[in-house]
Amino acid sequence: MTERRTTRRYDLSLPVVIRVPAERAPDSQQGKTRDVSTRGVYFVVDQNMESGSQLDITLTLPAEITHGSEVLIRALGKVVRVERRMEDGNARMGIAAVIERYDIFRGKAARA
Secondary structure, three states, rough: OOOOOOOOOOOOOOOOEEEOOOOOOOEEEEEEEEEOOOOOOOEEOOOOOOOOOOEEEEEOHHHHHOOOOOOEEEEEEEEEEEEEEOOOEEEEEEEEEEEEEEEEEHHHHHHH
16 A cells, blocks of 8 residues: 655644534534644544535644644644544544644634
């Protein structure tokens, strides 16, 4: 199998908030990232998502990682792969998403 990734992935387990803007319900799902790059993210959530769904993604890089202030990343992306996973005896959904656009907010702007 040929490696198609063009950017480095970082194994990071960070809290992530996911919202599917096309759905009528404004509810968001909370999950955990497994790895992150500038072009994509893999995260795990409790509920299923459809491949091709547009996503609003929000994650926070803590000061320990940035060696400075907290950094908030808000991204728009699209689901490219969905897989069922077992974690701690619970069925979860692993979601791979491509990041189409992102904004970075540092320090006090991250809290606003």
